[in-house]
Amino acid sequence: MAASAVLKSANGPRIERVLALAGDPAAPAWLHRALLDGVQRFVPRSPDGEVLTAVIPVEPKTLLAMAAAKDSPDAARATQLLASLKWPGKPGLKTAAVVPLTPAEQALFDQGAAQFATLCAACHQPTGQGLAGLAPPLVNSRWALGDERILARIVLAGKTQENMTMPAMKAVLTDEAIAGVLTYIRRSWGHEAGAVAPKVVADARAAVATREEPWNDEDLAQLQRMFSPRRGGKRREAGTQ
Structure with a gap:
């Protein structure tokens, strides 16, 4: 698995093994560069670069050691990469730890990564930054990182935004395949959102079974209100909106 994909998985032991290779003096220089390139690709960029x-x-101990070794040819690059990473316990950083994926969620993530590359990346791009006039960015998207029930409905029924329309996927992908893609985008490009279970997609599929029009932002805002807690702690189901 490529270094960037390992980092996206939020799997601590895997990340430590990959970073250890980047600092292994017995490893060839080209491997060091390739692994550092993978770390750099993992760091997201805004649409303007x-x-x-x-x-x-996990704490990137290998990168920290590389940055501290002033005689290392990779010290400057390691320092630059560290400035773009945050992890639990990083000095000066207040953040909750990223919850690792369970084995089942990791399997969904891996499946979703492959499905995204095949079906989604042409428009949304491997970086998640989208293409102007074709597909909006997924990086830091309020819909991608928000309520997974709404996100599942978007993928199932499609979405229109300005002059862009994403087609409905309910006749194309299974519940498990959609759950995998959603888990992938919610844990990629620095995202920390939770995995999406196939059951969430199955419930959403039943709710939108008769919907023929793609969602728009106004529709989705209404869904948000319907899913928000009501007095008495109850939530309203969105039905076939």
């Missing part, structure tokens, strides 16, 4: 911050669940 600004470097953003990515989250990992």
